[in-house]
Amino acid sequence: MASNERLYIRLRHRVQVQPKQHVYFGDVAQYIVAPDLEQRLRQILIHTVTPEDKHLIVIDVMKVIERLREAVPHLEVEILGPNQTILEIVYPQKSPKFVLVLFVWILLFIGSGLAIMNFHEDVSMLAVHQRIYKMITGMEEPHPLWLQIPYSLGIGIGMILFFNHVFKKRLNEEPSPLEVEMFNYQQSLDQYVVMHENKEVEKKLNDNT
Template structure:
């Protein structure tokens, strides 16, 4: 009888509920003999406990050890990433309006001050006056037909740059903010993996 082989591709990150029993199907995609896969999908891997707090990192070697103990006649091949981050979903309270509103006002004031300080540093009124003089040959203190379109274009340019109007996006291209958030999440995930692995080493160290 030929030895069965199951291919495993671990998910990079999953979100599960507190105290949930983690099964193989929660952590990975499986391919191979369908009758065997049905058994493996329901195989329990880890029980989330209160001490796990917000994250659990399941290592590929830990999975292989449990699977080979339970299914000794099956060969398992792990493809891709070798660790899964399990984020434990904790119910969060909705932010209160009296907390969000002052923060929103402070952000708006801060953004406005940053824009005004930039225009002051580069002496934008003088730039507009010079542009008006170049185009018309006349001297004016307030070239409104340049300043008004410029102000409208400044706001429209920011909307196009961030690719958002409230929850609506103009296209599927990610905005700079989304890219920064993605990079931040990548760094956070790497930190979680490193931190959890360090804790695991300490727990397994006989000297500790």
């Protein structure tokens, strides 16, 4: 093989794997290489999942390059994108118990309802509705239902539009604020895992020296 054979790789950000799975180069990276090397590189073993790996594994690009060079010594590697990929070990999950799901649903329903009612009490929403009713009709009404009922329905519709979901059905392709926050949290968590792994590697190297 010519000494100027070049490989361009981009590590995937996060890959889900199974316990005891063999993880190959084609699983953790996107790459461009000469056609005669493509299949050979795809089957290079990068890592084997063991029980000691627990839940998350950080694969550094240096380990990937080391495995590639063992198989193809004169390979020139160009790295594009992140320098680490995270392997998330997915264990079989048990179906949630109906009683537990019902308990959590009731707890969230009551808690959110109390939160809304306490907020309305703090801002004197009833008094506001009564004042609006008097401004429009000129009459006193202790329970202006024709204002309160549409307002209550509007809260529910507004929550559906805000979270962009009706049960599992998405209303449109735009992500909801909750999904954006979860994405930001996942990004921060992944960055912490990578940084923590780097510190652990440095600590091991210092201990060995």
